[in-house]
Amino acid sequence: MYFQHPVSLENLETKKIILVHGEGFGAWCWYKTLSLLEEVGLIPIALDLKGSGIDLTDPNSVTTLENYSKPLTDYLHSLPDDEKVILVGHSFGGASVSYALECYPKKISKAVFLSATMVLDGQKPFDVFSDKLSSAEVFLKESQFLVYGNGRDKPPTGLMFDKQQIKGLYFNQSPSKDIALAAVSMRPIPLAPIMEKLSLTPENYGTAKRFFIQTLDDHMLSPDVQEKLVRDNPPHGIYKIKGSDHCPFFSRPQALNKILLEIAQLP
Numbered sequence: 001m002y003f004q005h006p007v008s009l010e011n012l013e014t015k016k017i018i019l020v021h022g023e024g025f026g027a028w029c030w031y032k033t034l035s036l037l038e039e040v041g042l043i044p045i046a047l048d049l050k051g052s053g054i055d056l057t058d059p060n061s062v063t064t065l066e067n068y069s070k071p072l073t074d075y076l077h078s079l080p081d082d083e084k085v086i087l088v089g090h091s092f093g094g095a096s097v098s099y100a101l102e103c104y105p106k107k108i109s110k111a112v113f114l115s116a117t118m119v120l121d122g123q124k125p126f127d128v129f130s131d132k133l134s135s136a137e138v139f140l141k142e143s144q145f146l147v148y149g150n151g152r153d154k155p156p157t158g159l160m161f162d163k164q165q166i167k168g169l170y171f172n173q174s175p176s177k178d179i180a181l182a183a184v185s186m187r188p189i190p191l192a193p194i195m196e197k198l199s200l201t202p203e204n205y206g207t208a209k210r211f212f213i214q215t216l217d218d219h220m221l222s223p224d225v226q227e228k229l230v231r232d233n234p235p236h237g238i239y240k241i242k243g244s245d246h247c248p249f250f251s252r253p254q255a256l257n258k259i260l261l262e263i264a265q266l267p
Contacts (some may be wrong), residue, residue, distance in 0.1 A: 002212045002220065006158055009040075009041050011224075011267075012265065013084055014083070014085055014086060014109050014264075015042045015043045016043070016045065016083075016084075017043070017045070017085070017086045017088060017260065017267040018044075018045050018046075018072070018075065018085050018087050019034070019044055019045065019047070019088050019090075019146070020047060020049070020089040020090065020093035020097055021046070021048075021049065021052060021053070021090055021093050022090040022091025022092045022093045023091055023092040023159070023189040023194070024052075024159075024161075024164070024166075024186040024188070025052065025090070025093075025182075025185075025186060026048045026049075026053020026054065026055070026187070027046035027047055027048045027054075028046075028053055028054075028185050029090075029185075029247070029249055029250070030046040030249055032045055033046075033249045033253060033256060033257060033260070034046055036253060036254070036257040037257065037260065037261075039259065040261065041256060042255070042261075042264060045075075047071050047072055047075060048071060049068055049069060049070075049072065049093070049096060050067055050071060050190070051060045051190055052071055052187060053185075053187075055071070058149070059157075059158050059187055059188045059190045060147065060148070060149025060150065060157035060158050061151075062190035062192065062193065064193060064196065065089065065095060065096070065099055065192075065196045065198070066099070068096065068190055068193040069095075069099050069100065069193075070102050071114075072087075072096050072097075073100055073103055074106065074247075076100055076104040076107050077104070081106075082108055083107070084106075084108060084109040085107065085108060085109065086099060086108075086109055086110045086111075086112065086263070086264060087108055087110075087111045087112065088114055088260065089110040089111070089112070089113055089114065089116045089117060090114045090115065090249070091114075091116055091220070091221065092117050092125055092189075092193075092194060092244065093116060094113045094114075094116025094119070094125070095117050095119060095125040095193065095194075095198065097111050097116070097122070098111075098118065098119060098198055098200060098205060099198065101200075101204065102198075102199070102201065102205045102207075104199050104203045105205065105207050105208055107267070108208050109209070110208065110209045110211060110218055110263060110266070111208050111210045111211070112210075112211045112212075112263055113210065113212045113235070114213045114215075114248065114256070114259055115213065115214065115215040115218055115220075115221050115226060115243075115246055116212075116214060117129075117229075118210070118229050118230075118233055118235070119200075119233070120200070120232060121198065121199060121200040121201070121205075122197055122199070123196050123198060124194070124195055124196060124197075124198075125193070125194050125195075125196075126195050126231065128221070128225065129220075144160055145159050145160055145162075145165075147159065147160050148157060156191055157190070157191055158190055158191050159188065159189040159191055159194075160188040160189070163183055164244060165236070166182065166183070166186065167179055168219060169194075169219050169220040169246065170245065170246045170247055171245055171246075171247060171250065171251070172217065172219050173217055173241070173244060173245040173252075174245055174250035174251045175250065175251075176252035178247075178251075179250075184213065187225070210236055211229050211235050211236060211237045211238070211239065212226070212229065212235045213238075213239045213240075213241060213248070213256070213259055214227075214239065214240045215241050215244040215245065215246060215248055216240055216242050216244060217240065217243055217244055218244065218245055218246045219246065220246035221246060237263070237266075239259045239262075241256060241259070242255075244256075
């Protein structure tokens, strides 16, 4: 039986936790995390980025990180000036979180990168995965995962892994029910935002408290790559989830919840 530690919500800077999904996913992937955070009195909000989840945009038409992240930046823009949120970005959702930090640093109390692309200024999110997927040039020439939304004679517009690859890369420790949910819910990944260089400045991006959660049985973003990310771009805190694949919201939801509560309660 799992017993929830008592949570002190008295002096929190914010109770709002915005959950930003990774590539191919949508708000749906956070269903366990949403209920666990709500049970202790926090206010989790899961967003669909452009062309993801139940957002009706064609993923092939999403050609910039700005456009892809618009549901997140629109949400932050609409917040009252005196209100802050905690952002949690999974996988490629880390790029949207970094972009949001650059745009709205004063509205973000903490940023959590969950096995995510925590890139440096001038880096492409794709660079983080490139150990796995070879260089961008080679990948774009050879990849059998590419989607050509504008026709074969035009540059590729998206990525789509097949079911067996997704299972091996993302869900090597996840319950079969969640793998089945993902199989019917995942959508093609807009390619252009992954290939875009981020522009991040010390006076905006650099002012936020960043935390990184490492997943130690991850086949998509290997523990070595995650180590390199935190070495190159040191966050304020590092947490580790043992036995977690790339998707701890499926494979280790209680462990993830415990860490998010701890980060929320940090001064």
